[in-house]
Amino acid sequence: MxxxxxxxxxxxxxxxxxxxxxxxxxxxxxxxxxxxxxxxxxxxxxxxxxxxxxxxxxxNYVTVDDIAKDLQDKFPSKKIGVVNPIMSRNRFSIALKGIARGMDKITFLTSFPADEVGNGILDEDVLEQSKYHLGSVISEEEYAETFGSWIHPFTGINMIDFYRELIESEDCEVEFVFSNNVKTILDYTKDVLTCDIHTRDKTTKMLAAEGANVYGLHQILTEPVDGSGYNPDYGLLGSNKATEEKLKLFxxxxxxxxxxxxxxxxxxxxxxxxxxxxxxxxxxxxxxxxxxxxxxxxxxxxxxxxxxxxNEIKLKYVSDNKFADLKGDELKEAIKEEIKEKDADLVGQMITEGTxxxxxxxxxxxxxxxxxxxxxxxxxxxxxxxxxxxxxxx
The missing domain is CATH 3.30.1330.100 (CofE-like)
Structure with missing residues (x-):
């Protein structure tokens, strides 16, 4: 055995x-x-x-300059809204540097109290005691006054401050807005780069339906720029920091x-x-x-x-129900026979509950x-x- x-x-x-x-x-x-x-x-x-x-x-690498050039081709106004990026130095900081290098102004809209994958940007206990709620639109000044001293317990930094310094280091103006409604960005600009990962298609379609000139991060660097790397399916999504001037793509x-x-x-x-x-x-x-x-x-x-x-059965369910009166080797052999005889497709059957x-x-x-x-x-x-x-x- x-x-x-x-x-x-x-x-x-x-x-x-x-x-x-x-x-x-x-x-x-x-x-x-x-x-x-x-x-x-x-x-x-x-x-x-x-x-x-x-x-x-x-x-499969791209540089900060490659990103800047692709963004300038798509947003000739050089003033854009950047919507719902993840708060990650490894995942987004170099992409953001390229965006900032190619633009003159960024209106940076982020969800709160955390980004799409759960990286926090403020103290949730303070949020509960404040006048703000999940449906609020919080300005940069209001964030700084109420939550600005918050430091992430894992990274030891405030990502809003980190992103602000990074954008400004590229001679790009930035304004932060905190809202859980992506349509809020349209109050500031119609040129929008959406950066969410798992809701990317829904977000870009929603903003396009409202008349925005919108691209997703998955639509940036889908083709080479001056011989650069690229990803035709995911663009800059799935990228990781390689150096201070270069990203490795998916x-x-x-x-x-x-x-x-x-x-x-x-x-x-x-x-x-x-x-x-x-x-x-x-x-x-x-x-x-x-x-x-x-x-x-x-x-x-x-x-x-x-x-x-x-396509699995739940052993505990079978043991506690169908074979409740069996124990030891007898129980084991009965369950083995149940497995051997199980249907090729168990979807919807109670015997799979909990798998x-x-x-x-x-x-x-x-x-x-x-x-x-x-x-x-x-x-x-x-x-x-x-x-x-x-x-x-x-």
Missing amino acids: RCVGTVVRGIRTPIIKENDDLATIVVDSLMQAKEAEGFEFRDKDVVAITEAVVGISEG PNTGDVLVREVQKRLIDLTGKQIEVMVYGDGAFKDPVGKIWELADPVVSPAHTDGLVGTP TPRRLTDLIGSLCDLTSGSGDKGTPVVFIQGYFDNLAND
Whole structure:
């Protein structure tokens, strides 16, 4: 009898640089790990590669000047509203520098008490005691008077002050407005750059319907500027700070990579191995209240075997109800038979209540993000075995 279910291994690789043959590095690193750890490949194993090294290897970078030029082409007035960006030095500061370099004035509208993914910008206890509420429009002066001394407990800075200094350092005027209604920006300007991630399509359509000249951050750098990198699907969304003058974009070649890695592994092992590229996981921190997913999707590329959602029964429900009178080995064997005989599609059935109805790529990507981390683990490849197993698999 098997005593272990899912096993997850972070796979160490060489440090990935631009123009490296990433497919070869991934496959070679897996084979070296196999020899060192003594595992064997199986059908339905999953190999996941972090989007960061995909973007690095393909050289998908843009500069602050590239961003400025694209913005000037789209907003010749050089006076725009920037709506609902995330409060992140890594994710947005260099993009904002490019926006400011290309513009003369920015009206910066942000939601409150936090941005889209949960980064706070004010003390919520102070908000509750103040005259303001979630439907208020708060001016820059009112924010400074009531909330301006607030420091984020994780970063140790006030992001409004940080963004103000960054914009002004590019000789661009800035005015901050705090509102949870994106249409508020139309009281200040009709030229609008929306920067929200997960509501991007809804926001741009809403403002366009009101007559705005509107682009989303996902529509900036969708084509090269003077030979720069680009992303045709997500633009600047999913980008990360590389240097003070350069951003790494979400990768372009993930589909080609996952199929090449899969082909090589099948040829080497004879097993049907699935491959995906992953970015941020889709989970929320219970202390900081930050939703981790700052990328436009968890997985921008994956092989066909990772399409779909889990089809699982809830063991606790079956044990407590259908087999309430059974115990021990008899209970275990009854549940194993229940699993073997389950329908191919359990959607809507009570027996699935309490399982996780999410896409496989979102679930596996979250597992991979937690495994590889965002620091110095040195494991940009994650190898998963047994993810698709269940109790009936001996």
